Amino acid sequence: MTPDIVWSLPGTSLISGEARGVDAVIARSQKIVSYGLTFNLKHILFGQFGVALSLNNTAKRGDLVLDEHFATVMSLRDGMVSAIDTYLSDVDMVNAFLV
Secondary structure, three states, X not given: OOOOOEEEEOOOOOOOEEEEOHHHHXXXXXXXXXXXXXXXXXXXXXXXXXXXXXXXXXXXXXXXXXXXXXXXXXXXXXXXXXXXXXXXXXXXXXXXXXX
């Protein structure tokens, strides 16, 4: 990752907004993992200036169920990830689950 990396994620959940810098990106990743999500990688797509991942996250906590399809687009600069943009299929579901 580049030192000035920015990871954007829509919504109002605890992980929404922009994570700026390597430490913030790692902290967000750790927070997501703490919810016990199962990540299923569907596809890896290559572009001229980056890589996109098609994924599905699932998890259950009490009566709450998460079954989220999303895409994460990583922009590359000098062979390092400089930006991550995450696109969600159901922002409200993520907002409700990641509280």
